[in-house]
Each structure stands twice: as structure tokens, then as C-alpha cells.
Amino acid sequence: MKENYTGAPANRVDGRAKVTGEAKYTAEFDIPEVAYGVVVNSSIAKGKIKRIDTSAALALPGVLQVFTHENRPGYTWLDSHYQDEDSPPGSPFRPLYSKEIMFSMQPIALVVAETFELARYAALLVQVDYEMQPHETDFKANLKDAYRPKKYKSTKPPEPRGDAEGAYDQAALKLKETYIHPPQHHNPMEMHAAIAKWDEDGKLTVYDKIQGVQNSQKYLSNAFGLKPDDVHVISPFVGGAFGSGLRPQYQLFLAVLAARELKRAVKVVLTRQQMFSFGHRPNTLQEISIGASTEGKLESVQHHAYGETSRFEDYHEDVVIWPGVLYHCDNMKVSHQLVGLDVYTPLDMRAPGGSTGIFALEIAIDEMAYKTGIDPLEFRLRNYTTTDQSKGLPHSSKELKECYRQGAERFGWDKRSMAPRSMKEGNQLIGWGMAHGAWEAKQQEASAKVVLSPEGKLTVSSATADIGTGTYTVMSQIAAETMGLPLENVTFLLGDSTLPKSPLEGGSWTVASVGSAVKLVCQKLQEDLLKLAQKMENSPFKDAQPEEVSFANGQMFLTQAPASSISLLALLQQNEGKPVEAEATQKPEKEQKKYSSYSHSATFVEVQVDEDLGTIKVTRVVSAIAAGRIINPKTGRSQILGGTVWGIGFALQEHTVMDNHLGRFMNHDLDKYHLPVNADTPATDIIFVEEKDEVVNPLGVKGLGEIGIVSVTPAIANAVFHATGKRIRELPITLDKLL
Known part of the structure; x- marks a missing residue:
């Protein structure tokens, strides 16, 4: 009898190595005679370095070198040599390239010493004089300068379908609202690190925190003019990344540069504060207009998004594709424009574009359901789509209706009263909300x-x-x-x-x-x-x-x-x-191009809101997931649970605060950047809905990493409205907004 391992909740084969410390993360590799590099970051957001004085640092015994734009080796600095597999269109950042300062916390020097403590102290002695220039980091104030990129990093927004404006004008019921979420940062437990070691034969060995070792290999071989086979990148364990490790970060380049010049191994580990100096989920503003009939049929959907990007790259996400994926409507118009700011380029962060676009769309749909007086779940069923209208393709499989049925039954949705503020226990207002989501299943x-x-x-x-x-x-x-x-x-x-x-x-x-x-x-x-x-x-x-x-x-x-x-x-x-x-x-098989493939979710949430204090607690979550064949329900459940926790943080806590006077993110540590902890996380009921898909790939699987988060955030926001009668359209939903 053949044992069926797929579909079984097998324990992690690497579990023992992780809990005993046998598993080595990047900074933990013990390399003989390694030197330590500490990065010096700019204190301004825009301008030029007039003078950088490294003499005090170099005077310390044991300091090996301080690398700056003035003494760094000459390399070919072509854009193409610094682009990687996840680069958006534009001119990628090159560390120590010139005296120009393009964003706050830009790396401007690397101090290398015999010990980490000495390097860290010496870095404090580097003196820098700047020629400051006016910077712009205020997203809302610069919306007037939004533009459409010439090239898109991800999917180009779908072309208009039907007459969205005309249908909106003629609709019996109308909704037009704006939805905003602030910047967010990945904050994995493991900080980004790199160790570089040049061998006597001129070959390079690198340990790097990265989500794709061959991406770092490609980046380094191009940047340093090496043959790919002469660059060996190792990264057996990664302590969380969530997108922050898709692109090689600047500690990698600096470690390799220093190791080459000093002819010895160099380790560079970024601090928690420095983790806020590259990449983040971009500040995004979305304008959604919906027209519907009194029977609850969508007649017009318009979805226009504005997202921030850097001055040197056009970062774009799939924010506005979701109306055509999630709902049937013959009149749709969407667009996505960028706002260039003096910040580092944003970076893919768990379910990029999906978390953002679905958050706004699913709140707007909930609002329209209330305008029609139709239960939010029933409203979604009335506008269910059997095709991906954006692509004009049928789905390879879609068990969303079964997600609705099983999730609602497990949650007890039929016992929900429609009216806001109608459910209460003592001074706790009880709210029930739901939303659904999707994430593209790619091979x-x-x-x-x-x-x-x-x-x-x-x-x-x-x-x-x-x-x-x-x-x-x-x-x-x-x-x-x-x-x-x-x-x-x-x-x-x-x-x-x-x-x-x-x-x-x-x-x-x-x-x-x-x-x-x-x-x-x-x-x-x-x-x-x-x-x-x-x-x-x-x-x-x-x-x-x-x-x-x-x-x-x-x-x-x-x-x-x-x-x-x-x-x-x-x-x-x-x-x-x-x-x-x-x-x-x-x-991938050619047959896949004839279909649109997505995993789907339906999330049901209960919240309690203190009527006097406005504090919010998520008390119950049911998440029904249709994601093809589930290879391991145990690790799969962990993925959905992690996405649920992230959705709670997205809705209620996460907010990277920009001081526009300084042009700097200010709450750049885990003390001030709020994340959910165990006390914020309720028992979560996860349902894997059976789904067979013989088209999507030979295994019939769909991804679980992103689908677990996309519908959680709007479900919480909708539950808060049901509890309080107050519709909060700017995240995070904090007590001051309710009060």
C-alpha cells in the first residue's frame, strides 16, 4: 500500500534544527578572521554631502577602513548592472555611488573594524556636512503631481469596459468614497545581513538573507563584473521576510565591496532602525465609485488608486485589478497613478496590491450593501462572477460559493442582525463583518x-x-x-x-x-x-x-x-x-493561458468595541480558503493563521509614521511600530474547502502565503462598522477615529 504523504499534516522536517539552534541564519555563520562592517546612514532626506570626515574613526586601532563615495573602488555603474529579478522600472539605487542624497537614512559610509563593537563606535565618529535641498515626502500634498508610469512592474491596469461614468450617473444608488492606508514595514524577526568572503582564486562566497539566492548571484556578478559561476550565494534558513528579501539589499553590496578591498571576510548586519531604510508597503489612496440598482446589482464600478514611489524607480502594484476579478459588472473603469517622493522605492509586502486594493473594494461593497438594505453576504452572491472579466477568461476552478457557505455556517452568520449597534454585551458593542478575496495562482x-x-x-x-x-x-x-x-x-x-x-x-x-x-x-x-x-x-x-x-x-x-x-x-x-x-x-503549460487561476477566501470576523473607550478587540475569526490541493494542512494552516494575524495588524495597528519636516520614518523600531501580539489574536477557525484544479499546474495546488491576509482587513473594518455605526476608511482603525 502506497503511503500518501501529500495531504497529510506532516511535522516540519527542519523543525528540530530550528528549535535546537542547529539551523544557521545568515549572521550566525562562523567565518574565520571575519571583520565587521557597520553602516553610516544619512541624516537628511535630500541634498549633497559637502564633506565627510573619517579621520577620527580611522585613528582608532583596529579600524580597518571607512568606505565612502570618495574612496570606493571604480565599478561600472550602469542601471542594468544593478537591476535584479524584482526591480521595478527605473534606475536602481547604487550604494556609495555619489555625494547625492536621495532619501533619509541612505547608506553613505561603511566602517569596517576587527570587532563589531569597535565598528559601531567608530561609525559614531564619522562627521558629515550636508548641503540640504528641499525634500517632498508628504504623500497627500503631492497627489496633484501624480503620473501614469511608462512601464509597469506588475500588471497594467485593465482597459475600461462599458460606460462606467454614464452607468454611474443613471444608477439608482450611488457611492463615492476615498480609502487610505499608510506606509507599513515588513519587520521580520531576522534582520538583513550578509557575509562576504573572497577566495584566493578570485571566487566569491556570500551568505545573504534573501528570498532567492540566484537573484543575489545575478546582482553581484553584474555589479562586480564577475562570472556567475564565480559567485556562490548561500541562504539555507530565512527568519521571515514577507517580501523584504526579494531584492538584494544594500548590506550585501557593501559587504562584498569591503571584502574585496580588504582581502578578508566581512560581515554586515543591519539594525532594526536600518530595516526601515529600504522598502515598505507604499502609502496608498483609493477613490471608489459604485452605482447599483435597488435590487443590489452592480451597474458601475470605478476604482482609481494613487501610490507612492521613489524619485528613481516606478514601483507599481496590482491595486485596481480586483473589481474585475471579484465581481460581475459590465461597466468598469480603473486606473493607478504614482506619486514620486524623496523616499526609498517601496517593496513588495505580503500580498502586494491585493491587500491594498481588496481592503478598499471590500469596504466599499459593504457600504453599498447597506445602501441597498441587503445582507453583505447576499449582496456578494448577487454579484458573483463566473469569469475574470478583466481578462475575459473562465476560472480554472473557483469554489468561492462553497467558501461562503462553509464559512457562514461555521461562523453562524444567519444569526446576525443587519442594523449597526444592534448587538451588545454590557458595554461591549459586538460587530460581525465579512469580506472575500482572491490571489492569483501562478506557476x-x-x-x-x-x-x-x-x-x-x-x-x-x-x-x-x-x-x-x-x-x-x-x-x-x-x-x-x-x-x-x-x-x-x-x-x-x-x-x-x-x-x-x-x-x-x-x-x-x-x-x-x-x-x-x-x-x-x-x-x-x-x-x-x-x-x-x-x-x-x-x-x-x-x-x-x-x-x-x-x-x-x-x-x-x-x-x-x-x-x-x-x-x-x-x-x-x-x-x-x-x-x-x-x-x-x-x-507552465500553454493550456494555462486559456484560464484565469486564483485562490479564493471568505473571512468572517467578530469584534468587540468598548462603547466608552473605543478600544477594539477581534474576538473570533473564521476563514474559509479554496486553494486547490493542500499538500500539508499543518504548514498550510500556519500560513493562513499568519495572514490572519497580519490582517489584524493591517486593520488596527500598523502605521509607519513619516515626519515630513525631516523626511524620515520616525517609529523605526518594534517599540513604536505596533504589531499584534498573542493577546490581540483570537482563536482562528480555518477551513480548507475542497477544490480540484487540473489546469493550474501538475500538482493542482494554489498558493497560501497571500490569500490568508487579503480579506481579513476589510472584514475587520466592516465588523467595526456593524458594531459602532461608524465607517472608518483610513487605516489603521484606532480608538481616536472611533471617538
């Missing part, structure tokens, strides 16, 4: 390799990452089940640029992409093993085709005649005791 090209040892141990590898999502475990499960081996006999290797090519670990596509490659390479290995069996004397497999053979319990056998079998160990003896290897690349 990228990926490669994998397998090696079956003479002892029957299987090693599978791909240069992907595990940012805490469970990649090690899920890939091991796929390989073990495909090959019919015990899970403990499978080892998965990742986080090494010498391994087979893999896309960035992001976008919820890792299992779909790398997992499909793992399945394919195991099937290729099976074909090679079959060929070995066919060479045996009197082999029952002599005329067998690959599809006629099965693998289970360490055996290969004829599917229709299980008694005709051979152990894999015996097969390997036929290979003279040598391991059997295979490598394969899995590309």
Missing part, C-alpha cells in the same frame, strides 16, 4: 535534481528558499510520495545558488513551481530506474511503459500485477552500486 519555470543513493536515500534539490513557509517539508512530501519512499529517507536541499534554477520565493508560487519540478524530476528518475530493470535477465518489466509502473514501500512494481516487483535497493545493485541521478525543468 513559474523551475528546475530540480534528484540523487538516489545505493542505500536507498533520496536527495532532492533546487535553489529555492524557505522563509518559514515550510518549503523543506512540502518538497520532501512530494518527493517521498512520488517515489514511494519513507519521508525520513528523503532530504531536500535549497538556499544554494549552485543548485538547479528556481524563481524567487514569493508570490505564493513556490509549491506550484518548484513542487511541480520536484514531481517531474522524480518521474524522470522512475523512467531511469525502469530502464535499469528492463536490462535484468527475465525481467517482468521488459516491455513495460512508464505509465504501467508504480512505486511504493521502496519497491517498483507493475500496477496491474503488484506481485511483479523489485526493490529499489536491488535495482541500484544493477547500477553497480552507483547512485542514480536525474535533473528536470518544469515550465
